Amino acid sequence: MKRLMPLALAVASVNAAAQALPIEHVLVSAPLQKQEAETALPVTILSGADLRQQAGATIGKTLGDTPGIANASFGPGVGQPVIRGQQGPRVTVLQNGLRSADAASVSADHAVSVEALLADSIEVLRGPATLLYGAGAIGGVVNVIDNRIPRQRLDGATGGAEYRHDAASDMDTAILRADAGSGDLVFHVDGLYRDWNNLEIPGLAARAHDDHDEHEDDDHEDEDDHAGEEESTDGFIGNTGGRTRNLTLGSSYHFDRGFVGLAVSRLESEYGIPAGAHEHHDEDEHEDEHEEEEHDDEAEEGGIRIDLKQTRYDMALELARPLPGFDQLRGALSYTDYEHAEIEGSGETGTLYSNETWETRLELVHAELAGFNGAIGLQARRGEFSALGEEAFIPRTDSRDVGLFVVEDYRRGDWIFEAGLRLDRDERDPDANSTGDESFTSVSVSGSALWNFNPAWQARLSLARAERAPAIEELFSNVDANGPEDWIAHAATGAIELGAPGLDTEVSRNMDLALHWHDANHSLEVTLFYNDFVDYITLMNTGLEMDEQPVLAYAQEDAKFYGVELSSEFQLATVAGGELRLGLFGDIIRGELDSGEDVPRLPPRRLGGRLSWSDESLELWTRVVDAGAQTRPGLNEESTRGYTRWDLGADYRLGVGDSELVLFLAMHNLSDEEIRLSTSFLRDVAPEAGRSVEAGLRYMF
Template identity: 40%
Template structure:
């Protein structure tokens, strides 16, 4: 990617931010009326970022919030695609059934996906074809913290956090005795049908009952042109008589179901409740995954491949959560927050009717946060977190041996406000143990992470700040112990049991504007890693698959995100808003001065929205540059331009009913993601016309 191109895109976004700053001094009639169409403003409290109830303006990291109609419009079949239009976020792109978010080029076990502040307790970090045991169909809000969140959520959050707040445990009584919503939707590309509903009922004084459920079904999705990329078609032409697949992506269908019941006791002192949920999904692995050559001695002809192209994943999870908050002063504290989650997880990889590989993951996680009483201008919180993971894989592609992981952590965050200045510092000490009894493997790690930040408020909603962090992450069981074919990613994975802690030292500069006709944020980040753990392609083959060995190397990540929203014109209840975002990350292996693999390219989004009290019409363009900074044995990824448009309409002013009509990828552009292991075998969906209705009460 050329410096000229990077500078040009940054200049366009900088111009939008600067123009918006000028509009901030415009007459009051430009200010939008209260309400609107669910836009998220920088003043919102981001509970994920700090136990001190920080707003987006206060947080000295990149943050994003999806809520209200913005979340309704973004909903997709998986969490990765739903979040992928936010700045700094891409996805692993493993079809409709499984896609995790990638934040600033980091994914896997460096990104924690939480439900109400507790991990998803599944096997989704083990492989990109494993779906997170979570769906956003009944979510009320999704919060994203871009950058290190290790102080609060552990060393596995060095890249960021995605926290889904679904209200499964009620925190307050509904105002009119009952509140909820019903959502129905259809997507044309894969004949997607989904339905979801949620309700809270005041069952008795101070007692609130919650119930929610959802169901989604899709057929195979359609992609423009050939399914395999041009580079792969040239390198691996089809056999004589075989047709090159195009259009429909075979074995990409899915079916999902989930249901939750919860009960809370609420009062002026706070709340305490529990919930139980069941999650089921069955989806295909597209792209010809799980096909590798047989080893000698098997009852197959030499070179014959497994007939695994029809592999499916049958996933189920049973989960129980406890959550409570007490807003009463005791000792040196004014508030206590407790979270506890337990889950029994299993998924089977089916080859026809037979189970090829079975993954089990039983685990629990708990955390306690105590918010201190203010002492002058000093506020703060202390907390502890404990988690246990019991992971087991069995079958012909069980590339990781059974292993148990324990993690214990204690942390503190302290904040000092003095005039327009504020300073924040934090410390976390953690202990992690990984044991694999069958191998006699037993290792302990003690990661320590610290952070500090300084911010200055200019008034009129402007804030500038600098944050610094030194983080440590312990290697997980997969990185330490893998040894076997992992056909989902098309690799033979080899772990390194001698890997040490991964250390990062970095900083982030931020400039934010909240309130008025313009809002926005600019974030510039840089991190130097010692012993950065990644899958390095060696050029060798094993079982007919390229060998990917987990190694530790010194690495450097730097990049930026710019986002701005400007109300350019308003007359009465009719207004025009322009918005845009641009993000970029560059990741380099400092030992070899070569790019790291699966890094997203420079990308931007610009949009315009014309809205009134009853309706809103929106159009936006997404653009991604070609990713030509390819790692060894990795192909380049061509860029793309996608056009999206939609309208939402409130037909009855006195009722909370909204109709959504949206067209995604209206130009039917071929989209391949540089962050995906399957980019050459699996394009993203083509044109999709989506219709949905949501009714609240």
């Protein structure tokens, strides 16, 4: 039966509103650092109060309700961003312009090592950003920007502290941040502590095999819904508790023509893989454990847990007029030492992943030349990735990537034209017996036009051809196996993944067309996109099983993606001294392989929005997201039912001298609906949170 659309109250998220409005935020992710309204790039920006209200425990959760962006969850400890249906190695997550350098792209159960709650802003480039950030950005870029290296002089001190509690997972989060300076020297410190228990959900964690079929006869539904009851936890997802600690120290020295700065950060995170995601469990794990004290136990016997540690060092330099003919030089260097262990229920380490990475980026912005403004850049990365242990299925691999790029823009009357070119060389050197080095040369080019044909109207067209070299896991997973008897399963995901040495680069030909309207109090934006891939690399479910574990294989096939994104915000009226605002958003995406099969794990059609009232001290808001059923799940994948999620919240701001105290309260999933994300590998065994309350306070000085 078709779902009713709550269109009357369907309203956009704060992020959707921020995306549509012509705000003054300067886009740090683009070398020319323009304002959002000055580029044809499809951009989403989240900052300020909007970011603080939307920020969650993961990047995926923070951005998941934004048009064109979804969340690929793997329990409450992991949420990877999905941009227009692309995830994993096609979406690059950056920390201040350099890669997060974790292992998130290797597997869906690996957490992204950046914190939205510590960010000043988050910039998302939807669509191919390969030209700016290399092969891994063919699907898009998420740049998390913080102030670990202070970029402005400061006399005095600013900062804040926050505490929040989320009842769905009994999650406590505490945050502290401070910046202080005197003259030319500025210091920064921030820290985060978070711990949580098993996630509470409505009903069973594991769904019955035929539960996805909305057209099943009602008499059979009851029988099927209880088919897996003996194999599932009820009311919670087992083994999903965890703890995160993050500490960052930084400083910068400012002089007449710029600054130089250093920062060091340490991240430690330990979290469980949802019960049912793997085969390494005891039968006792699924016995009836409904008591509060029992299901809050983080260390359920038999569960796999991830023990993650990362140390990162950053250096940044900005210099005005570095050379004749150039206005600015920006440079950044990072070294990241990352590792995580997959701990079996017995306490033994099944696999130890490590990723040691050096990366540097240089940008030279030249002075205006015959009406052209632009920049040239160099990006280089060297990394050593390894997976050690009896369950290691990817060999140790050295990677070397170098990219050169140039971007230019030209303004004439009401038109802005942009163009860019990038050349990349990527090398992969695996420690494997059955295959040798792999190297790839790729070229990416883009062009765009922006037309302000009316003070209130703007049209944008962007065309791009981008190439991506295959990732390590796509090439070398189980590469040394002599046959099925030697295949090694990834314990955390409970699947066997087979790589394919000899994969070619995949080529994306992308078009974005957007129409934007705004006045002082209203805005509307509609974006159409079309992405034609040649030799698209996808991880397909073969339909085979080994020891009750599904066999997934990487393969190449042409593919097409197309979709529509909508965002808007309207000021309805002034009521009781405050503004009443309404926003609407929606998106839909289709992805088809050349064989006619659907691309797996795409987000469904979504409609939603946000209605708010606010004055100087109080904001009241309600939000709803209606997602359709995903009936195009991909070969050998199961569909997901649609859902409607209602949220409700309030923020109260209280001035305390020159400081501000904010009390906030939010209630999520008010109808306690079962939500299974089609983008998640664990949709069959790990739904999203049920009805929950989140409350906290934030002090800023």
